Each structure stands twice: as C-alpha cells, then as structure tokens.
Amino acid sequence: MRRILFLFALVFGFQASLFSQEKKPIVILISLDGFRHDYVAKYQPENLSRFIAGGTQAKSMVPSFPSKTFPNHYTIATGMRPEHHGIVDNSFYNPEKDLVYSLGKRELVTDGSWYGGTPLWVLAEQNGMRSASYFFVGSEAAVQGVRPSEYFDYDGRVPNLTRISKAFEWLQQPDSLRPQLITMYFSDMDDIGHRFGPNNEAQISTRLKQLDHELGALFEGVKSLNQDVNIILVSDHGMAEVTLENRILLDQIVAGIDARVVNSGALAHLYLKDPKEKAKVLKELRKKTGEFKILDPRDLEYYKDLDSYGDRIGDILILANVGHYLVDDQNYLEVVARRMRMDGSDARGEHGFDPQHPDLHAIFYANGPQIKEGLTIDSFDNIHVYPLICKILGLPVPSDIDGKLEVLEPILKD
Template sequence: MQSIVTHPAVISPSFICNYKTTILKRIFLFVAVLLLTSTANYAQDTAQLVVEGRKNSATQQSKPYVIMISIDGFRYDYAEKYQAENLLKLSDEGVRAAAMQPSFPTLTFPNHYSMVTGMYPAHHGLVDNLFYDRQRKAVYKVGDRNAVEDGTWYTGMPLWVLAEKQQMLSASYFWVGSESAIQNIRPSYYFKYHEKTAIDQRIQQVVNWLSMPEDQRPHLITFYFPEVDHMGHRYGPDSDSVRNAVQFVDAAIGSMTEAVNKLNLPVNFIVVSDHGMTQADTVKTLSLPDVPVLKPLKVMAGNEKIMLYGNNETDIKAAYDYFKKHENHYTAYLKKGTPERWHYGEEDVYNRIGDIILLAAPGYAFRTSGKKMHPGHHGYDNNFTDMNAIFMAWGPDFKKHMRIPVFENVHVFPLVARILGLDITLPIDGKLEVLEPILNDQD
C-alpha cells in the first residue's frame, strides 16, 4: 500500500542558502547537467511506500536514532580535495577515519550490501554488479528491476530487517536491497529507486519521518546520494564536475544535519561511501579476443572485472591457460586462486563467482560494448588506494575530535546494531571491537 506522510515544513526552501553565490551557481549548473545526463534504468515511481500495521515497541521507542548516509563513489580524499566544508567540520567534531577499505570487488551493489549485513560479498551473495547463479540458471544485474526487487537473491540480514524483527521501525530513501522483501521484510517506509525528487524534498522526508509519533517513528534511516559517482564515471575523479557534485552533496548533508538538530532528538549520523574512483585510459582499452577457448564459456563482463563460467574442467583450464599466457594490463585468476585477503573465490557460499576472473590493472578497463568509454572507474583490487571510501560519524553516541585508521567496511554493521541496541542474531564477518572504541561509553 502506498501512502505519503506530511508534516509541517522544518527546513528552508533553499537547502543551500548559506553558500556563497559562486558556489550556488556551480551547484545549480551541476544539478541541471545531472538531470539531463542521468542514466537511471529504473521505472520512475516516486511515491513513498509504507508497510502498514507496524509500531515500535515501548522498549525501542527509548533507543537513539541512526541516519546512515552513503555517497556513492566518494573517494577517501574527496572531502579535503574538493573542500567539503560541512563534512569536514561535522566530522572534525566527531569521528573520521583515514579511509574505509571496501570489500572486493570494489563495486556499488556488493559494498552497499556488505555495509548493512556485515558480510563479505562471497558470504552475502551479491558477488558483483553482474553475475550468474548456476543453481538458478539466471543472471543478476543491477539494471534488471525484476532481479533487484527479488528478495530471494539477497542473503544475510540487512540492518533494517534486523531492526524490524526486533520491533524497531526503519526507513530507507534508497539503499541496495531496501526495495526487496528480504526474509519477507522491507523497511517500514521506503522508496523504489529513482532520481526524480529534488534534494530539499528528500531532506524534508527525513525530517518528516523523525517528526512522526514515537510509536511510528523510524530509528534507523538509510539515505543514498548517486551524484558523485555519476560525475566521477562520466568526467573522471579530477574534474570540475566531481568538485561540483561533492559540494552539492556536502551542502545537502549540512542542511539535513541542521534541520534534524532542530528536532532535539538523539540522532547519530554515519556517512560512508561504497568505493572510490580512479582515472582509466579511454583510448588504450582492453578487450576480450574472439578465440575458440572462449566459445563454451558464459561471459559476465564489466569494465574492470570479467567473470567466465565453464561447464567442465577441460574448458576452464584451456581458457585460463590462454588468458594467463596473454596477460597484458590485466591478471587472470582461477576462482580458487584469488587472494585470500579478498575473501572471495574460495569462500563462494552460493557458487556465484566465475571459474575464471580477469581483473584489469588500475588505469585500464575492458571495453565491453561499442559505447564511448568514460574515464572514471572502480572495481579494481581493494588494496589499490584510489578504491578507498570514507567513514565519518557524529552525534551523541560518538566521541568527539577522534581520528581512526583505515578499517574494512564489514565492521559498520555491528557498530550500528550496537548504537541501536539490536541483538545480532546470525554469524557475520564484522567485529564490534574494531569500531566500538569510537563510542562515547567506551574508554
């Protein structure tokens, strides 16, 4: 059932009214370009969806709140590089990591789901943005809405499912998996993915959620920004377009924080990204040759990583031997020969990883179609520094003026569960002890 919740306005109609005129002009130009160039593949259903009949238990009504914000493609150094004044100021007053290491592969869907499940991709099943499931004999790809909304593709227990099972309401203004009935559960309030709604309206929706009666008010809110990733792909990480996108998101987060603070609730903000971005050669590109050893294999091709699926060991060995012999700006791996630190091929719980993996070297990418190759890329080895993401946090449950070293993104899940007082009910890869020291009640 669809419904739209409305409350008195709390924020100013212009969410960036305090920015200098020159910055305003650049941001508005960026928004105009984004609207013209958006490549979203999904149906544009913009209405809020509400699961009726749920309420916070009396115990959960006394818990704090977490707004978990993801800025897709926001590299670990962008805040300083592009003067993200609000993010720098707010995280200076709270916690900031030197970087957050994404899981392998350094792609959007696997990493967003790792952050909210506390599991590596090979363990939660989203092993790529594009992969083949041998048991289903079906392909999962991010542009296929039927697959994306099918909860049976997703395993583990995302934070909103954990919360709802323990009678704590959740809301999502986009996050990977939030549109799907995972274990037959969606967030109490959610949206199907689209890029049609203006940012001030999206911020107002967060305020509206937090203004609801206590028994209906979500304590976990996820929120997603696509703009930085879009511009990074299209124009490269060193472009003015990325600068404008960073400042656009920075202004929005500043506005959201200001509006939420007026509600006088114990709200904690956690700002993360899924991966970084790097520049790749758009002329000297890599390609799959038309060779006999490739014919019997199923090919799942991304720009930075290609997975090949074979039907027998003979075909797999022949193809691997060929690609290993002809390595040139890429590395060929057998599934069981991937680096242990990836927690990948040997740990493929759902048998979704290819028998052979071709991974491009940083600075290079596979041309998988006749379309123009964009300069910005991610998906490489997660040890490559440019793939590093961000972690920033502030609010009543976080220590102030704290800097922490690089850590893996699977540790975010137990941190959020700890703040919300939720019991983790299944095995995960993340460890609470990694981030617990940043909490106020820890010495």
C-alpha cells in the same frame, strides 16, 4: 547556511519539533556513492568538514572485492563479504536459477531470494524496531520476507532535498511510528566521477559543493530536534581514472573459450560450459598478456570462503589493472569515445578494481551523541560498520557476520 535552511523550510514545510516524547537512539546511515576518501581533504566542503571535526573519521574505508556498487552497499548493510551474502557483483550469473542478475533488472533487484544475510533494516524489524529507507541496495526486496516499514523503489530523478525532507518527516512522527534506523542514498559523486573522471577538479568541486549544501541542511535540521540522532556517512568505493587508450577489448581475450562471460569493466566472470576444463582454460588464458590478470577465484585472497555463493562468482575471473578497463568489443569502445568527445573530457572514472588501491578507498564519517568528537582512526574494512550500528541501536549482532564490533566500538562514548 541560515538562508539555505529558511528556503528549505519554506519549500518543504519543515518544522522542527523542539520536544520529543521519548529519546531513543536513532541512526541515519547515508551512502554517498563513489565518494573517494580524499575528496574532503582536497576540496574542503564547509558542512562536511564541520561535521567531521565534531565527530569521528577514518583515514579511509576499504571496500570489499570487487569494489562495485551493489556488492559493497549490501556488505555495509549486512556486515558480510559478497561471497557470503550473495550479491557478488553488479552483474553475475546464478547457475541455480539459470539467470543473470543485473542492477538494471528490476524484477530481480526486488526479488528477495537473491539476497543472503540479514540487512540492518531486517534485523531492526525482527526486533520490533521500525526502519525506513530512501534508496539503499536491498531495501526494495523482501529479504527473509521483510522490508523496511517505509521504503521507496529506486528513482534516480528524485532530488536530494526531497529525500532529506522525507527523513525529517520520519523523524517527526509519533514515537510509535518514528523509525530508529534510516538509510539513505545519494549518487552525485559517482555520477560525476564516472562522467568526467575523479581528477577533474572543476567538475568534482562543483558537484561536491552542491551536495555539501544539501547535506548541511540535513545536519542543521537534525540538530534542531531533541533526539539522539547519530549520522554515519559512508561510501561504497572510490574512483580511478581511465583514459580511452587504456581500454582493453574483452572479446579478444576470451576468443575461442567455451564459457558464459558476464560483466565487463574492471572485472569479468567466466562460467565454463565444462568446469572440468578449468585448468586447461586457465593455462590458455594466461598465455595472453596485457594490463589484466587471469585469476582462479579460489586463489584470490579476498575470498575467504566460497562454499556459500562461490558458484555465482564463476570459474575464472579477468581483472583489469587499476587505470584500465575491459570493454565488450570495438563498437562499444567507439560509443565511449563519442561520449567523451561530447563531454569535452579526456578521461572517465571507473571502479571495481583491487580494493587495496588507495584510489578505490571509500569514506567513513560519524557524528552524534554517542560518537566521540575530534577522533581519527585508521583505515578499516567496510564489513565492520554493521556491528557498530547494532551496538548503537541495542540490536543483537548476528553470529554469522564477518564484521567485528571491536574494530569500531572504540569510537563510541563510554
């Protein structure tokens, strides 16, 4: 570890300040995309294991529905369920705008009018507290007309150590410029999990070891600062294994249905041309059998209230059973097969399924001067991270969020 830190300092010019002008509580919220709840126990990464032992861990953290990247990152950032903050999937149709939102459409991803709620960085800035983000869903958009004081447009090619180096720069700024809230994002485990599947021990362990070394540099560097830095590690979802034979052809299910079909994978949204035909279409679709469910969103237990953004969810949902996956057509299925042959893999990793399934559970680890040590808590819903961070930073908790402070407040020192 000392050698890693020396090399890090040599390359990035990191010089830890031993003295801070004023000690204010700082939170670094780090998302490790696709990091399944059982990876640490299974692979015992050195630095993460040490970090967890010195702080608090949850048995797992339960994603919101659907267990996809964009809705869950933004749920963590706002303390609101997707049907309340508006980012209801990675891709969805907005009838009001007559546009399909997708994580690949940069002009929409950076348009703040798509995002409801009050993200943590917006709340901080509104209360005179500086924030900074090195990639986090929503941080590139002016939500309520506000962005973090410092942020970057997403570029997955940026090395992890470059991101970590920037966090050190932020922490060493003068008190008037130093952010008290820093959000960061690392995609390593999601990338490798999708490509080879979450049960490929050789691939998962190799990528996790590298990520663990990089996070170790961050942990040790923060320790050398005379600042009250609390680090919270989360993930948006876990990962389930899907084999080629468990792919389901979506076009065969929706054949003859007059509807806009958005998304595939674990979940597809149907927006009927004539919503009055909903009962009839549901009856027709439910005649088809397979490893999937035909759902009326208003009957789904995960949606507590569809008055805010229910029109974005659609009239009908097709949800694949865990371990199965909806693909658009036969051509796409053949593309997937070629990729798997090139990788020498017999499985892929996917998510978006029912978040109650253990394979989809995420992580929550916290360590810092305000966090209890050696504590393990029960699994909880990810909506509750937001009020915890508000409490640490002394920010007011908005009255309209779904998260409750009492869920995670017990992990704080008196």
